């Protein structure tokens with residue numbers, strides 16, 4: 001079947017677009033408001049987009065607290081959502097007032113960063129500190145909400161020591177969670193190697 005991706009997806013129970021482009025890594029973004037309130041929220045319009053230097057993006061559908069914070073401070077931290085942090089990540093998706101500390105709401109601990117004034121999630125097995133380079137306005141959505149892509153350079157990286165095996169980050173043990181469509185998620189349980197052709 002063909003369907004209109006931006007319309008009602010006639011004949012389907014729900015729009016399947018996010019289920020098609022899956023899995024998407026979760027950008028669990030911590031930021032700090034101009035008045036010092038720590039914020040935490042998941043963004044699945046998110047990815048690592050370049051190396052040398054490493055750069056990340058996340059896109060906000062409508063301007064939300066994370067966006068206002070990074071506009072004001074130019075900084076955020078990406079935190080890895082491992083399977084044991086799934087419920088905490090979900091709690092941090094609640095639409096709450098900007099002056100609510102979402103680390104407390106999610107039930108996670110703050111740990112200091114080295115290059116930004118934004119805490120990482122202490123329980124996260126990996127975290128990347130980011131400084132914003134660009135805000136790219138995207139098309140507004142059908143309800144007139146402003147969509148914006150935030151692009152940043154990664155300035156410092158953190159890995160919990162027990163996730164380093166033989167000098168490599170142990171993806172199998174980290175059990176990263178990713179976003180599918182609908183209310184579905186996936187977890188990395190199987191890792192295999194494939195050599196590139198010469």
Ligand SMILES: Cc1cc2nc3c(=O)[nH]c(=O)nc-3n(C[C@H](O)[C@H](O)[C@H](O)COP(=O)(O)O)c2cc1C
Nearest residue numbers: 041042043044045059060061064065066093094095
């Ligand atoms: C797994 C997951 C992925 C999400 N991805 C996005 C996203 O890519 N863009 C977005 O605007 N909202 C996304 N949301 C919704 C935001 O997390 C939610 O609106 C949150 O309240 C925003 O928090 P903030 O206002 O503190 O930034 C996602 C929610 C979940 C649970």
